Amino acid sequence: MSKLSIGLLGAGRIGKVHATAIRATPRARLTAVADALPEAATEVAESAGAEVRTIDEIIDADDVDAVFIATPTDMHADLMEQAARAGKAIFCEKPIDLDVDRVRACLSIVEETGVLLMVGFNRRFDPSFHAVRGQIDAGAVGEVEMVNIISRDPEPPPIAYMGRSGGLFRDMTIHDFDIARFLLGEEPVSVSAVGSVLVDAEIGDVPDIDSAAITLVTATGKIAQISNSRRTTYGYDQRIEVHGSRGLVRAGNIHQSTIEVAGDAGFTKPPLMHFFLERYMPAYHAEVKAFVDAVLDGTPSPVTGYDGLRALMLADAALASHEQRRTIDVSP
């Protein structure tokens, strides 16, 4: 198999991102696309020289080696099981499901089949975040001790979406939980969280929160702090820093350009890249390459189903901590 033949399930916003990334991956080929909206599937398929098929056709096809699951969240687990049973390698957008038990059951089936499963925590593949991890691995900061994550969206999603999103911790913080695990290199065993409605009172009516502070602690006492908000005025704010016994490594924000204007009001740089599609586009490409390489080379999944499960468990614990006003244990 010189090129990995991929079927894309879901041609919405994130599906299109994956289609573009697949086309830019030399070892991959987009073979087929499915979507509930025929026009969406057709648009993506045409631009990639792929066929429009149904989901079942793709999962059963002999000429498809792997599927990308980019459908609405409530279909993820069922499609994963179906694809696993058909022997396809699976790339699944996060979250696997909003229910931990459903995730466990699904992962159990996937595991039985032995297919490779990768969960779409794209931020691990951001070049700068990846370089931070590389510095840690190279010993640049010694033993990791504390992690600080600031993660602020420029705007909340539509209120209608928020009702079925699982709430801020499961929908937004889940990425930060994964990055915290990625950087700590050790499993968090407790979660303390508080949340507020500061951005939009309507979000409180969902009910959901739009601002949060979360603290994770590992068994050896390593600490991660996460700061979340659904609003900035200056672009997508995505910063990580890792303190270790020998020093600090951090990754900063990316401005829209490198220019600076100076005048009597001071020195002004442009706002940050607006949101995740701009900021993390290189990460979307890199994660597809990582998936394709792992399948073709027979190496382990770069982001496992267990990674997806643990991030969800941390989200559930954060919600419980926020509601019960106490630290929640989440030992593995």
Place this chain on the structure above:
Amino acid sequence: MSKLSIGLLGAGRIGKVHATAIRATPRARLTAVADALPEAATEVAESAGAEVRTIDEIIDADDVDAVFIATPTDMHADLMEQAARAGKAIFCEKPIDLDVDRVRACLSIVEETGVLLMVGFNRRFDPSFHAVRGQIDAGAVGEVEMVNIISRDPEPPPIAYMGRSGGLFRDMTIHDFDIARFLLGEEPVSVSAVGSVLVDAEIGDVPDIDSAAITLVTATGKIAQISNSRRTTYGYDQRIEVHGSRGLVRAGNIHQSTIEVAGDAGFTKPPLMHFFLERYMPAYHAEVKAFVDAVLDGTPSPVTGYDGLRALMLADAALASHEQRRTIDVSP
């Protein structure tokens, strides 16, 4: 009274800082110095053209308008009461006392006498932190919503000191609690905290902690997060950022110089200023000026006894939260 005549009680490390600041303040004069070690008092007095006296002589003196209390912490409250009854204006180093009830009793007596009392939370007078507060007051970030404080010392104090320091929350975080209140503009009503021993196992034997994460929430849901550590390798790490409805304002660290060296290993700036005496020297000068101006001009104290009390209450609550693994209420 054209110049404020000041008596300095305590000529140790911080007493010397105040002596230097008083000499640089045009509206102030250092009249007398007391210290348990005669040589310490003499050294400071000589360089300032002041007299060496006993504490009682200074507090009772007709030619002294105000006292600076820079003695060991366990003498603060008694000296404050004595000085207040003698009608002296009082500048007292933080903390007033490690016991909240003692602080309340002391403040009650000071209040009866009507003398001006200022507590030495010097960081409020750091030029950049002051400018952050100024930007908030000017409306630059709209309504304040979230505060992030990173505060890391380059090294722990001597183990011997830690045993009588009251612990990390009362000794170190107390400054950050004050800055959080200063920036939030609203009283925190709950505290969640975790602490770890990551820097030095001996600190755990004190017992104390050397690393901590604290979350404060106000009645309207504003959130402050504090990150503390007793160790860095790169200098004194003191950063604040304030997110509001219209944007962000922050103050950064100060490097030892503005130089940058570039080579095949990259671009390197020097470490940060080493510790508080370097980093906050301008703040020490500015707080003395603020005290002197307030006394001479009859304006309110820039940092009140109540500010000292609340910071201590937040520290006590943080310790309780850490020990009980739950959020602690600290409504005023």
Place this chain on the structure above:
Amino acid sequence: MSKLSIGLLGAGRIGKVHATAIRATPRARLTAVADALPEAATEVAESAGAEVRTIDEIIDADDVDAVFIATPTDMHADLMEQAARAGKAIFCEKPIDLDVDRVRACLSIVEETGVLLMVGFNRRFDPSFHAVRGQIDAGAVGEVEMVNIISRDPEPPPIAYMGRSGGLFRDMTIHDFDIARFLLGEEPVSVSAVGSVLVDAEIGDVPDIDSAAITLVTATGKIAQISNSRRTTYGYDQRIEVHGSRGLVRAGNIHQSTIEVAGDAGFTKPPLMHFFLERYMPAYHAEVKAFVDAVLDGTPSPVTGYDGLRALMLADAALASHEQRRTIDVSP
């Protein structure tokens, strides 16, 4: 004509860059590729779904609307004339020729035919440099007065190449001359230049120089300074700044990632992107799009043959100034 059909003349390093950019341009299609080395042409053609043809076949083809000239420099002018006479729109890599008279003659023929000609001064299309120009146009710095350009390559080209390159001013500074004109918004009328051999004595034997300082002045006294070197150890150093009556606008370098590592040696950021292919890749894409849009929309060439001529005249004047140790007039 919904898509511009392009023939690529030259499939070497820069030809491949253009092929990639053409494929990423929705309004363009790469139809044919020619190169003296059949394998080079085949490789580019296959990856783009284009045909391999001879140069003459491409210029004469009915199914080709425009040609990209990416051959060795000494073929540029002849191919431009041939393509112009065939009625093709022309994108030509810089320089048009190393001889000013040959450039004039060639431009005269192109002008007679009325075809659109764009010269490949790619830096104008760098997003940050473009944004600098945009700030100037928006009045952010008032009247432009002084321009400072620092342009340093990480390493010299092969000695063998330098002998036929026309020398540093015509080969390297020519880009900076164009950027100076782009930013000044006024024609330089005098040039003062000095050059040295500091990087490699072999370069002096070519003979050529590897380090230079150039000053341009316009009729109204605006000043541009250029600093050139054929060596850095920290990556490709490309900075511009523009001072005007109301302030400053500048564009900075781009590091390999946004990370920063701090320890007892200080705070270190990674080196800059290595060289032009990395640093200016977005510019190469943007210039192709600008060319395609201009041809399809019938708008003027974004970078004219006159721009190519003037940059070469400034290079010639710089060499004369360096050799004669005096300021050289280059009034248009």
Place this chain on the structure above:
Amino acid sequence: MSKLSIGLLGAGRIGKVHATAIRATPRARLTAVADALPEAATEVAESAGAEVRTIDEIIDADDVDAVFIATPTDMHADLMEQAARAGKAIFCEKPIDLDVDRVRACLSIVEETGVLLMVGFNRRFDPSFHAVRGQIDAGAVGEVEMVNIISRDPEPPPIAYMGRSGGLFRDMTIHDFDIARFLLGEEPVSVSAVGSVLVDAEIGDVPDIDSAAITLVTATGKIAQISNSRRTTYGYDQRIEVHGSRGLVRAGNIHQSTIEVAGDAGFTKPPLMHFFLERYMPAYHAEVKAFVDAVLDGTPSPVTGYDGLRALMLADAALASHEQRRTIDVSP
């Protein structure tokens, strides 16, 4: 001699700066002050506990070891000669004189007397510039090859002053010539300069220029470029960078504080420190300490009369180059 007893000649703006610096220097004492305006002398003397005397009284006094010459420029050389003959160590503000022959004659007399003479090129003592020199000395950039200096004042001096200032090159660039020599570590042997009137047409009527670009070359081909302007809107712009065979070292500007405000218009830092009294205050203190140490310790002058002479020669050559539109030789 435990403390150096200093007499200050001239109590104007810069004289006051020196008086403050002398008072802050533990090994120095300000003994006497002279000024043509008695009130100016009295004000400085009173605040320092010094006496008001005449210039002659100070130079002849047995209780004065050294004089600071901070009078108008046209008195410098005469006072230097008088002080040298009286055996006083001399600190003289730049320039020694505006006429090279007068400087030579004066230095000859000073040399005969053997007194220590230091010229007030304060920028060498700026902590960051000093650290740049330290990095060069430590070999951080290898062999120095190119120096870039950007030096822009926030505003021109009064027109009345400009007529007797000797012009921009002798009044303003002279500091940059000295810094270029300080950083190059090798004597410039040629100067190329251009100047313009861009800030204020009245400056052209003086006649003088307000904007300039200067290029210096040493015997081995090292190059320094200087960019000057009498106007910024964003504060005092003082940057140096040094490129060597192994890398780059630079010193940047200093903002009024470390704060940054972010909103929909981007990220804004405050303007730079306004002008030399703010920006170079630490340098003024450090140069006084360096002078006092040299006199008391019998070490060589940190900035010699020859340094003052060479900077003036470079200024004269720059003016000649600007007027004659050619490179001027200034071999030592």
